[in-house]
Amino acid sequence: MSKFSDFNFKGHKALIRVDFNVPLNDKFEITDDTRMRAAVPTIQKILKDGGSVILMSHLGRPKDGPTDKYSLKHLIKHLGELLPGTTVLFANDCIGEQAFLTAGMLKPGEVLLLENLRFYKEEEKGDENFAKKLSGLGDVYVNDAFGTAHRAHASTAVIAKFYPADKRMFGLLMEGEVSSAEKVLHSGGKPFTAIIGGAKVSDKILIIENLLERATDIIIGGGMAYTFMKAQGGKIGNSLCEGDRLDTANELLEKAKAKGVNIHLPSDSVIADKFDANANTSAAPSNNIPDGWMGLDIGENACGQFTNVIHKSKLILWNGPMGVFEFPNFQHGTRAIAQAVAEATKKGAFSLVGGGDSVAAVNQFGYADKVSYVSTGGGAMLEYFEGKELPGIAAIK
Numbered sequence: 310m311s312k313f314s315d316f317n318f319k320g321h322k323a324l325i326r327v328d329f330n331v332p333l334n335d336k337f338e339i340t341d342d343t344r345m346r347a348a349v350p351t352i353q354k355i356l357k358d359g360g361s362v363i364l365m366s367h368l369g370r371p372k373d374g375p376t377d378k379y380s381l382k383h384l385i386k387h388l389g390e391l392l393p394g395t396t397v398l399f400a401n402d403c404i405g406e407q408a409f410l411t412a413g414m415l416k417p418g419e420v421l422l423l424e425n426l427r428f429y430k431e432e433e434k435g436d437e438n439f440a441k442k443l444s445g446l447g448d449v450y451v452n453d454a455f456g457t458a459h460r461a462h463a464s465t466a467v468i469a470k471f472y473p474a475d476k477r478m479f480g481l482l483m484e485g486e487v488s489s490a491e492k493v494l495h496s497g498g499k500p501f502t503a504i505i506g507g508a509k510v511s512d513k514i515l516i517i518e519n520l521l522e523r524a525t526d527i528i529i530g531g532g533m534a535y536t537f538m539k540a541q542g543g544k545i546g547n548s549l550c551e552g553d554r555l556d557t558a559n560e561l562l563e564k565a566k567a568k569g570v571n572i573h574l575p576s577d578s579v580i581a582d583k584f585d586a587n588a589n590t591s592a593a594p595s596n597n598i599p600d601g602w603m604g605l606d607i608g609e610n611a612c613g614q615f616t617n618v619i620h621k622s623k624l625i626l627w628n629g630p631m632g633v634f635e636f637p638n639f640q641h642g643t644r645a646i647a648q649a650v651a652e653a654t655k656k657g658a659f660s661l662v663g664g665g666d667s668v669a670a671v672n673q674f675g676y677a678d679k680v681s682y683v684s685t686g687g688g689a690m691l692e693y694f695e696g697k698e699l700p701g702i703a704a705i706k
C-alpha cells in the first residue's frame with residue numbers, strides 16, 4: 310500500500326470509496342452531513358495535487374435495484390457546497406456507459422459522483438466481476454470508508470486486488486481511524502481503561518474478552534451492568550437483564566480476576582418507576598433496586614468511582630453510554646464520564662470514543678473536540694476492538 314499523504318495525485322484519476330450513507334428526511338434533505346464532511350480533506354488533497362476524483366458510496370439499504378429514495382443524486386448539491394468552485398458531475402449508474410465515458414473525460418480538479426453501489430446486488434455479495442468493472446473507473450484506489458471496513462463488499466475490499474500495491478491506499482479519514490485504533494490496542498500505554506456501556510451484554514462480550522488481554526481497568530455501565538449485578542446475586546427490580554447471559558457475565562468477571570484486570574461496576578444507580586422520560590426518579594444501590602423500579606443511569610457515587618479511574622488513565626477507549634442519555638433525567642452519568650474523559654485527555658491521556666451512541670453523546674454534550682479521537686465507524690470500530698481483521702483494512706494492506 311502507498312501512504313496517502315506521500316502520494317502525488319497529479320494526472321491520476323482516484324476512485325475513492327467514501328461512506329456517504331447520510332440520513333435524509335422525507336424531502337430528501339440531508340439531516341446530518343458529518344460523513345460527507347469527513348471525506349472532504351481526502352478529496353481536497355487529490356484535487357489540489359492536480360488529480361481528479363471519482364466517488365462511490367452506498368446509501369441506505371435498497372432492496373430491488375434503483376430506487377429514487379436511495380439515489381445519491383440527492384447529495385450532488387450539498388457535495389458542490391462542500392467543495393466550492395469544483396465541478397461536480399453525476400453518473401446515474403455506477404458501472405454504466407455514462408460512468409465510464411464521464412470518468413474517462415474527467416479533467417484534473419473535477420469530481421464525479423457515482424450512483425448508489427447497492428443498486429447492484431453484486432456490491433454486498435462481494436462480486437469479483439462487479440469489483441473489476443468498478444476498478445476500470447480510476448487508476449488509483451483510495452478507501453476512506455471506515456464505517457464499512459468490516460464488510461467484505463465489492464467496493465470496500467474485493468476491488469483492492471485489481472490495483473497494484475502502490476496504487477491502493479487509505480484516505481485521510483481511514484488513516485486517522487486505523488492509527489487511532491492501533492494506538493489504543495498496541496501502544497502499550499498503561500493504565501489502559503476501557504469504558505463499555507450500552508444496552509446489551511451479548512453485543513459486548515467479544516470486545517470485553519479481547520480487552521481483558523490488554524486493559525488494566527474495564528468500567529461497565531449502561532443497561533448491561535444490571536446483568537452483571539444479577540449474576541452476582543443482586544436485586545435489580547425491572548432493570549434491563551439478559552437472563553441467558555448470567556453465566557457469561559460471571560465468566561467474564563472470573564477471567565478478569567485471573568488476569569488481574571479491575572472490573573468496575575456502578576455502585577449505585579438513578580432509578581425510575583417506568584421507562585419514560587418523565588418517570589419518577591430515585592436513587593438506589595445498583596444491587597438493591599426495589600421491585601417495580603429500574604436502573605436507567607449510573608448514580609452519583611458511581612460517577613465519582615468511575616471518574617477516579619478515568620483520571621488515572623493514560624489510554625482510554627469508550628464505547629456505549631452509561632444510561633438512557635436520550636432522556637434528560639438519565640444523562641447525568643454519561644455526561645460525567647464524557648467530562649472525566651475530556652479531563653484525562655487534557656492531562657495527556659490518549660482517548661478514543663466510538664460507537665454510535667457514545668459519539669452522539671460526546672457531540673451532544675460538547676466534548677467532541679476535547680477527546681483525542683472520535684471514531685466514525687460504529688460496527689467497524691466494535692469489530693476492530695473485538696480483535697477481528699477488517700476486510701477493508703486487510704485488502705489495502
Ligand code: AMP
Nearest residue numbers: 507508509531532604605629631632633
Ligand atoms: P448500544 O447500542 O448497545 O450501545 O446501546 C445504547 C442504548 O442503550 C442507548 O439507546 C441507551 O438508551 C440504552 N441504555 C443505556 N443504559 C440503559 C439502561 N440502564 N436501561 C435501558 N437502556 C439503556
